Structure formats: C-alpha cells, structure tokens
Amino acid sequence: MSGEHYSAFIKEAFIDPIRSVLIVDDDYPTFDEVLDAQLSSSQGGAKPSAKAWSKNPERIKKVIARFRDPKHPLLVDIHDGTNVPAGAESKIAAHLHQSDLLVLDYQLDKSKPNDGSMAFEIIRSLMRNDHFNLVAVHTSEDIDQVFRNTLIAALPPSGCVQADADAVKANELLAECEDTIEGSYDRIRASIDVDAYLFARQNPDKYMRAIGKGQAPFTAFKDACDALEWPNPDRKIVVAYLLAEVESRLMPRMNPNPAPGLVWSDGPVKYIKSDSVFVSFSAKGDEGNLLEDLLLALSTWCPRPxxxxxxxxxxxxxxxxxxxxxxxxxxxxxxxxxxxxxxxxxxxxxxxxxxxxxxxxxxxxxxxxxxxxxxxxxxxxxxxxxxxxxxxxxxxxxxxxxxKLDEMLRAEREHNALVSTTTPTGWHLTTGHVFEVENKIWVCVSPACDMVPGQLSSSRREAFGERLPFMAVCLTETKKGKILDAQSNRYLFLPLNGTVTSFCFNDPSDDASAPVWHTLYAEKRGVFEADGLGFTVCMTECDGDALVQKNRPARVVAQLRYEYALNFVQKLGGSMTRIGLDFVGRKEK
Known part of the structure; x- marks a missing residue:
C-alpha cells in the first residue's frame, strides 16, 4: 500500500536518518589522489588521472552535490577499491555500519568487463553482519543484467536436487518427447532458463499454478507440454528436474551462506532485501538522485507500519x-x-x-x-x-x-501470545516460566521471591538441600479451531514450534474447576544447565501402591510476562482458599 503519503513516512524512517555516505567506486577521486595531484602540480610534474572522473568531473560533482543538499547535508567519504586486493572487501564491509548509506559501483575491477564479483563480496559480507545496511548499486551496465547477477550472487542454493527416481523419470519423458514431436526436446529444455528459476525461487508455492495458466516465464514450457499432451504429474517432474539443472549451473556464482529474510522485486523498480541489507539499483548515466532512487525502491518494497x-x-x-x-x-x-x-x-x-x-x-x-x-x-x-x-x-x-473468520481468529491468537509472552530469559527457573516434561506443559506459579537460588532460607536448605520446591500447574491444551473466551482469565496462548497453541489453566469444560497443580522440586536450586533453558525436575509419582520421586528432564519453552504470570499465581491462590464447600444449591438449567 505504497502511496505518496506512505512514502513520506518511509522517507522519515529510513532516508532522513542518513548522516554519512561511503562511495566505493574506482571512477571517483579519493582524498589521497587529490592531495597527491596537488603536490605533483606544485612540483611541476602533475600527471593526468586515468580515472573517468578526470574526463567528466561534472557528473561526479553532481552526484556528490546531491548528498550535500543544504537542507540535508551528509558526510561523504570515498573509497576507490583499486588498492584493495581480491578478497579484502570483507575488511571494508566489517566497518560499513559506521556509514548509513553505501554507494557501490557494480564493476570495481575495470580489468574484468561486466564483472561484479568484488561488489558481490561486499554485499554478501554485509548480509552476514548484525546491522541493517542501505546499499545503492550504481552502474553504467544494463540494470536488468546487473540486478539478475546481484540476485544470483545473494541467493543461497535451494537444495532442490531431485531424487534419483524423479531424475530417471524426467530423463525418460524428455527422451520420449523427441520421438513424439521433433524438436520438442530442445524447446522444453530452453524454456526453463534463469528467469524461470528465479520466478520459482520467488514463488515456490505458486509457480506450478503459473505453469498451468501459461504465464510468463513458463509460457513456452506450457505450450510444449500441451503439444505433447503431458499430464500435470509429468510436467511437475520435468520442470522440477530442469530447475535443479539450472541451479547446478548457477551454483558456483551463488551465495554459500544463507541470507535470512531474502526477498526481491524484478519489476520496473528493482531491489533486493535481506534481514540486514537493502539494495537498490541506479544507472550512472541518469541525472537522477541516488537518494530519490533509494526512496522509490523502499516505497516499492513498502515496509509494514x-x-x-x-x-x-x-x-x-x-x-x-x-x-x-x-x-x-x-x-x-x-x-x-x-x-x-x-x-x-x-x-x-x-x-x-x-x-x-x-x-x-x-x-x-x-x-x-x-x-x-x-x-x-x-x-x-x-x-x-x-x-x-x-x-x-x-x-x-x-x-x-x-x-475471513479463520484469519481473524489466527490474528487474535497471535496477538494474545505476543502481549502475554516474551522470549524465555534468565539463568534460573522463575514465575511464569512455561516448561515441558514428557510431552506435558506446565507453568511455574510460585512467587518470584521464592525462586531466587541465592535467597533460599536456611530452613529450606536444610529440608531440601540443593532442590528448590515450587508450585506448578499442568496446562490442558484446548481443541484446535475452538472459539475461546480469551477474557475469561483461564487461557494461555503460547508460541510453540512456530505456531500459537492455546491452553486452559483448569478444565476447559468447567470454568469453576480447580487447576491441576503439583509441588515439584528443581534440582540445583532451579539453575539452568549450560545449554541455557534445561533443568531437572523431581516429581512425585505413583508406583503401584507406593509414592516415589523420580527425576525428569525439563526444558523451558515459553515465558509469561510478569503481570500475566502474577495473574495465574493469584488465580491458583484463589482456587485454594475457596469457602462454601458445605453449601447446597441447584444449577440453573
């Protein structure tokens, strides 16, 4: 939903905070070069620079001048890249978070025409750091080709190599198709190219639908399959096999490291984004403003509010x-x-x-x-x-x-989980920690002051040694899809295994029922193990006619925010102090 009004807020959040720019481009003059030229000139032996800026300094001056707008003056630094040996760009990239914007020349090594490998190395290095970096790739090459090459260099392999049985079947189909219609073998193989591969990577759940509709870039593939009257299962096997072939050819150029959050747009305005990098593309021959091009790319991405x-x-x-x-x-x-x-x-x-x-x-x-x-x-x-x-x-x-009811319910559950839980933290068990023991989910409801290992009273230490006694409630998972009265003060919404699961503090079918609570004992006073969130819990269990205590491995899987944890501490206390157990009465029918 990118409109003029929204772009203004994108500008305020991403562009206006920019204070410094680092230009990495061997066409630009560095301060050392300018000073050396001045020294040489004063000594009567100035040598003309071989760089492009000396032949057309006006273009370079305009680019820099746009960064020094009186309303938004930026600190500009230049690195020409020519005095850095191959493989050392990562040393530059390690310090790029000190600059708010990186303007990166696509072809830093003029001895290798159309080669962007040095720029790719810098972008990959930025993708591995912990800072969010804005990058404007500035090039005199064809923008579409530069974008495609940069994207391939940023993409990690998908691992879509087909099983041997699928490869055998695909080769059988491809071999038979030439006998059916002459020339179809070459047409089908040529129809699955780099563009088709990138489309499939961008739309892994939709590209088969695009094939079925004959949409670009699969129009030629569908036409060839229609002529052969191949059923959909055969088309799926062949296209998967050919996409894997394309990936194997691209593998040497691809990113060997995963790039979390990688998305891109190959439309009229192109960009590539990962969790730590946003890359826009600008042509050197244009009179456009790099910051305006960057804002246009950010608006095309349209980050959520x-x-x-x-x-x-x-x-x-x-x-x-x-x-x-x-x-x-x-x-x-x-x-x-x-x-x-x-x-x-x-x-x-x-x-x-x-x-x-x-x-x-x-x-x-x-x-x-x-x-x-x-x-x-x-x-x-x-x-x-x-x-x-x-x-x-x-x-x-x-x-x-x-x-849509299902989407509304999912939104409500995810909201409930977000506002009531936080990422599990701490070095010992405490109030609100949700832990799993043998596929059962429990929540610790002892007061936080009783859970600090170093503050245990001498009497408790004498009674329990290195064990920390605490109270916990065993939660009951609710039926999936059931509409819950979330404000009834009985339900917990926990993010477990990538999805939100709802639990009830007591019996879901009886709001007046008492929760199932036990007194448990955490070994080592509840201090977590070296891996961070694991501990050992001692539980009382029935073994025939006898009660025995057994140690069980436990792990914290979620954590309630303190106010929500305190609510359940009080709720358990209320259930333990009810009066009126001798009263008689009738329930309304």
Missing part, C-alpha cells in the same frame, strides 16, 4: 539516545544504591541483581525515546485512518483479511 515504528525507534535512539541517557542517569542516589547492591552481592544473587539493574537502566533510557516514536506512529495512523477502512488498510499492508 510495524517496521516503520522500529526503524524510527533506531533512528531516534541514534539521534537522541545521548540526551535520553543523560535523563536516565539523573537519579544519582538510586543509581548508587543499585551499584552498591551489585558490588555487595555474589554468586547467583549478584547475577539476579545484574539482570534487574540492566532491565531498569534500559527502561529509564527508553522512557526518553518512546514519546518521539509514539508521535510518529500517531501521525501515520491518523493519516491512514482517513484514507480507507481499517480492514482495507490492514489487508493492503499485511495481507490479512479480517472478513
């Missing part, structure tokens, strides 16, 4: 983080108390205080940043609310149709 919020948060942190940090450090006596407590504690108690202190410092810092992000979000929401209905706008941005 949530991403704009986070991009704005990063920008505000860079811009105003120092001011917010100063405000967060004003409470000198409180900060002194926190740090004194850190110094005075030791062992697991110190670790607990460190975690608490870091969380409080982070909260203080964010309090100074979030109002600015909230103001940005408010302007975006109020602008879009005037243009279309909430359902229409949401569908355009996220592809979620709230008019």
């Amino acid at each position: 949530s991403r704009l919020f986070l991009a704005k948060l990063r920008a505000e942190m860079d811009e105003y983080g120092a001011i917010a940090q100063g405000a967060a450090l004003e409470s000198r006596f409180a900060l002194a108390h926190w740090y004194r407590r850190l110094l005075s504690s030791e062992g697991s108690e110190r670790q607990w205080y460190i975690d608490d202190s870091v969380a409080r410092h982070s909260e203080q810092l964010m309090n100074g940043i979030l109002p600015r992000v909230a103001a940005f979000a408010k302007r975006l929401v109020e602008t879009e609310a005037k243009l279309a209905s909430a359902d229409e706008t949401t569908k355009a941005h996220f592809g979620v149709d709230f008019q």
